[in-house]
Amino acid sequence: MHRLGDLAARVGGRVLGDASRRIGGIATLEDAGPSDLAFLTNPKYRKAAGRTLAGAVLVGPGVEIAGKDLLEAPEPYLALAELLDFLHPAPPRTPGVSPLADVDGGARLGAEVSIAPFAVVGAGASVGDRATVGAGSVVGEGAEIGEDTVLHARVVLYPRTRVGARCILHAGVVLGGDGFGFASSKGRHRKVPQLGRVVVEDDVEIGAQSAVDRGTLGDTVIGRGTKIDDLVMVAHGVRVGPDCLLVAQSGIAGTSRLGRGVVLAGQAGVAGHLGLGDGAVVAAKSAVFDDVAEGSFVAGIPAVDHRAWKKAQAALRRLPDLRAEVRALRLRVEKLEREREG
C-alpha cells in the first residue's frame, strides 16, 4: 500500500484531498474499490466517475469530482502508464533454453535469453541478452534480435530480418515475407525475386498478426519507437519514420515513406510510392492517394484536408435537399420567363 501523496510525487502531480490515503492498485472506475486508484482520462466517462467506489481518481488539470480525493497529473494518461508499471510490475522473466526448442548450433545466444518450447532459431541467427523467443516462434537463418526484445508465441522472422532492442512482437507477427512484386506480361504474372530485408529499429511494438514484407532489393524499415497495432500490413520497401502510430488494420503499399510521428488511424490505407511528412495524421478508414504535407490532417477516399472532407460530407448529407431546391428554383425561373414573354 502506498500513500496517495507519494504516488503523486512519483508522476509530478499533486493531491486534491487526502494525501495520506492508502492505495494498493489501479482499477477501472467500474471495478475499483476503496484501496484502488481509478482514472478519468476521457471526459466521456465523467458520469461513471461520479459513481465510482474508488479510493481516489487520477485526473488531468481542472477536473473535479465531488467528494473524491484526486491525483491531478499534468499528463494523466502518461501518469497512468507510470503508475501501472509501479503498482503492477510485470512478472519476472524466467531465462533458459527449452530442451524442446530447436536452436541451431551456429546461432549466437546472448546472456539470460529465454527460448520457449517448439521455437526454432536458425543457423547464424543471433538473440540478444535477455531477449525472449516465444513458443513456436521461428527465427530464420541470419536473423538478429536485439537485447531485451520479446517475441511472443508464433512469431516468424524470415532469414536475415533484423529486430532492434526492447521491441515487442506479439503473437502471429510475420516479418520478412516476400513483397507483392510481379511483372505482368501477356496476362501472366512473373514473380520478381524479393531480396531485401526487414529492419525494425529499437523500441518498436508490433501487434498480433501484423505483417511487414521485405524489400525487393533495399530494406523495409520500421523506425525507432514506432508502434504498430494488430493486423497491419506494411509492404515492400516502405520506410516508416520514428515514433509513428499505425492503428489496427491499416496498410501501406510499396515504397511509400512516412516521416516522424505520422499517425494512420484504424483501417486507413496509403497507396504506393508516396511521401507523408512529419506529423501527418490520416483519419480512420481513409485512403491516401497523394503525398501528404508535414503536419496535415487528412480524411476521406481519396484523403483530403480533414476540414474540407467534413464540410463536403455535411454538404453530401444535404444534397437531396439541394436537388429539391434547384428543382424549385428552375420552376420559378420558368415562371419568370413565361411572364416575361407573356
Next chain:
Amino acid sequence: MHRLGDLAARVGGRVLGDASRRIGGIATLEDAGPSDLAFLTNPKYRKAAGRTLAGAVLVGPGVEIAGKDLLEAPEPYLALAELLDFLHPAPPRTPGVSPLADVDGGARLGAEVSIAPFAVVGAGASVGDRATVGAGSVVGEGAEIGEDTVLHARVVLYPRTRVGARCILHAGVVLGGDGFGFASSKGRHRKVPQLGRVVVEDDVEIGAQSAVDRGTLGDTVIGRGTKIDDLVMVAHGVRVGPDCLLVAQSGIAGTSRLGRGVVLAGQAGVAGHLGLGDGAVVAAKSAVFDDVAEGSFVAGIPAVDHRAWKKAQAALRRLPDLRAEVRALRLRVEKLEREREG
C-alpha cells in the same frame, strides 16, 4: 439412404412431390445427382435450380421448381444446417494427449481432451472435458478452456485468457495480446501496461487469423453465441454483446460496446468509446464514428441511416448533372436580369 418425407419431418417441413424418394446426401445445385438433396436458399440461383440433376431440392415457402420434388421448410437455411449435421456428421474426435505436446505438470486436463503435437499448455491452465487443443497451439499460463471447445491449429491464448464451452477457434486466432495503449508525450509513445484479460463466453466461433486484445485493466468480452469471421480485430476493453455477427476484416476500436445481436458486415469499422444498441446493423465497408441506436441500420463513412446514405449516394452520382443544371439556371437568371434592366 433416407426417405425425403422423413427428412422433411425432421426439420418441420413438408414434401411437395414424392415423399418416398431416397436421399443419401446433400450437394450444391451444380454437383447434385439423383440421390442428393440440393438447396435453393438464395433466389439468385433460381436458374441453376431449373437445371439441377438433384433428386430433390430444399426450398423456402412458396418456391416452385417445375418437375422437381421439393422439401419445403419454413426456414430453409436452418433446415439445411440441421440436415447437413444429420446426413454428414463430423468425424469422431480421437482423444489423447500427444507425447509431442508440452503440457505443464500444473495444468488441469479434463476427461477425454485431445492435445495435438507441438501444442503448449502452460502452468495453471485448464482444459475442459472433451476440449481439443490443435497442433502448435499455445495455451498460456492460467488460461481456461471450457468443455467441448475446439482450438484448431496454431491458436494462441495469452496467459489468463478465458474461453467458454462449445467454442470454436480457427487456425491462427490470437486472444489476449496487448491493447494498443500508449501515452504520447513530446512526440514519444510510452507503453501503457495492459493487465486485463480476454473473456470469451460460451458458443462463440472465431475465424482464422482474428485477434482480440486484452483490456488495459478490465476485460475484453465476447458475448455468448457471437460469431466472428476471419481477420477481424477487436481492441482492448471492447464488449461484444451476445449473438453478434462480426464479418470478415471488420474491426472495433478500444472500449466500444456492442449490444445483443449487432451485425458488422465485411470490412466495417467502429471507432473507440462508442455504443451500438441491440440489433444495430452496420453495412459493409462502413465506419461508425458515433453511437448507433438500437435497431438502426447504418451505412457510409461516417455511417448514417442506411436510407439516407443510399439517397445521398444516388444524388452524388447525379451531382455532375446538378452542377450543369445550376450553371444553366444561372445563365437564364442573368438573361432575365439583363432584360429587366434593358
Next chain:
Amino acid sequence: MHRLGDLAARVGGRVLGDASRRIGGIATLEDAGPSDLAFLTNPKYRKAAGRTLAGAVLVGPGVEIAGKDLLEAPEPYLALAELLDFLHPAPPRTPGVSPLADVDGGARLGAEVSIAPFAVVGAGASVGDRATVGAGSVVGEGAEIGEDTVLHARVVLYPRTRVGARCILHAGVVLGGDGFGFASSKGRHRKVPQLGRVVVEDDVEIGAQSAVDRGTLGDTVIGRGTKIDDLVMVAHGVRVGPDCLLVAQSGIAGTSRLGRGVVLAGQAGVAGHLGLGDGAVVAAKSAVFDDVAEGSFVAGIPAVDHRAWKKAQAALRRLPDLRAEVRALRLRVEKLEREREG
C-alpha cells in the same frame, strides 16, 4: 561479373552506351555502385536516377539518363525479374525430413521433400516431389501439396485442402477454415456445417497471414497463376479465376466469382454472390456491391465506373461552393420575383 551486352541479350533488350561494362549484381538507384545495374521502372524516381552511382541503369523504351550506360528492355520490370533470378539465384534447398517433425506413417512423401522441425503432416496427406513444408506448418489429414510447392513457416492446411504445383504459401497462411455460415433464427445463430474444400491450382502465391475458407459443400477455388498478397480474405465457395491479383487486405465474400485476370487493389472488397468479368479492375479501398462487367475499371463505395467516380468526387469537393451558388441564385430569383410584382 557479366558484360552489360550479355545481360541485354538475355532479356531481349539493347545497350545504349558501353556494352562491355562489367556488372556483378542489381541494386536500387540509391544503393548501387559502379559494378551494379540499377533500374528505373517508375518515372517518379527519375531524379534519383540522375544521381545514382550505378554502373548502368535498366530502363524502358525512350528513357534517357545523361551520362549513363543504359540497358533498354521492352518490358523493363519483366527484365528486372529475369535478371534478379540470373544474378541473385535463390539459395539451394536442403531436402530432408527433420527428426523433430511429426509425419504420420500414412502420409505420402515425394522425392527430395523438405520437412522442417515441428511441422505436422497428417494421415493420408501427400507432399509432392521437391516440396517444402516450413517450420511449424500443419498439413491436415488427406491434404495434398504439389511438386516444388513451398509452405513457409506456420502455414496451416485444414484436412483435404489441395495445393497445386510450384505454389508459394507465406508464413501464417491458413487454407480451409470453416466458412462463415450461420442460419439465424429467433436471434440465435446456428452453425451451418462446412464440408467443402479449398483447392489452390498451380503457380499460385499467397502472402503472409491470408485466409481462404473452405466451401460449404462445393470447393473454394484459387485459379492457376493467381497471386494473393498479405492479409487477404477469401470466403467460402468463392472462385477466383486464373491470373488474378488480390492486393493486401482485400476481401471477397461468399460464393462470388472472379474471372480471368481480375485485379482487386489494396483494401478493396467484393460482396457475396457476385460475378466479376475477365480483366475487371477494382480500385483500392472500393467496395463492389453489384456484378462487374468484363474489362471494367470500377471505384468507390459502392463501386461504379472509375471515371464517373472521379467526376463525382471532384464535384463533391466543390459541393460547398455549389450550395453557396444556389443560395445566391435563389436571392437573385427572389429579387426578380419582387420586381415583377412591384
